Amino acid sequence: MGSMRSTEPGASARWTVARPARSGPVAGVSMAGFRDVGDGSVDVRVVPHPAVSLALECGDGPLVVDVDTGRHRRGSLVVGYMHGGLRVRGSKVECVQVRLSPVVAYAVLGVSPAELDHVVVTLDDLWGRDAARIRERLGEARSWPDRFALTEALIARRHETGPSVDPEVAWAWRRIAAARGRVRIDALAAEVGWSRTRLWSRFRAQIGLAPKRAAKLVRFDHAVHRLAAGGDAARTAAEGGYVDQSHLHRDVLAFSGMTPATVAGQTWLAVDGLAWSGYASP
DSSP: OEEEEOOSTTOOOEEEEEOOSSOOSSTTEEEEEEEEOSSSOEEEEOOOOSSEEEEEEOSSSOEEEEOTTSOEEESSEEEOSOOSOOEEEESSOEEEEEEEOHHHHHHHHSSOGGGGTTOEEEHHHHHTHHHHHHHHHHHHOOSHHHHHHHHHHHHHHHHHHSOOOOHHHHHHHHHHHHTTTOOOHHHHHHHHTOOHHHHHHHHHHHHSSOHHHHHHHHHHHHHHHHHHTTOOHHHHHHHTTOSSHHHHHHHHHHHHSSOHHHHTTOHHHHTHHHHSTTOSOO
16 A cells, blocks of 8 residues: 655645555456545546546545536546546545456446546446445445455456457557557558458447547557656657657647646646556656
């Protein structure tokens, strides 16, 4: 378990962050436990990430997500591929956050991530009584390992019985992720033996993003984590597949609503080194 003080301006929260001791039974699923042990309220701006996120409440304080339209959702939530303008807030927040690879999100959620594009929905709306049951059991669990075990069992059960994506779509996504977004979609289609149109259609329906958009989001994710780790903007742009620093600036602004300098200081990114593997260094 690790802890850190929030760097979000005006926030006085201190987080303890717990990670499972081992990988779970379903590839493409990662999770972490968050507990606010500070004296003030949590108010953290979300930075888009190439995964669908579940926030499963297990504490006394309500978890609230504000959308830039002025609307908000509270409770256990599902967040799709949001682009800027999203804030997580609350007091005495305690939750298990699950990140679902787009390849497994379809099966676990029971709906295509395409239906969650730019929206936040409550788990009650998506899963009905299952959401209430998992919330009760997580609240009764006495430790993070117990909570992780309950969550892993839920994810595994839903993944086993849910719809799967086409093997070609899964392969294309993994190629995009492995190449950090630096791929040509025409080349991907040719390698799987599909037309560009067919790959676009099936990928969009099952992953929730068009292939080119998915590649841009993956490239953005790697770039902003390098910036958050102290990387130079010009070098990040050059090594991340951007034409130049202005190109990086435009993409960061489009996805997050912030400049590269501002996004680099966000708590959402700073905590990743504690909560998730792969984000410890530029």
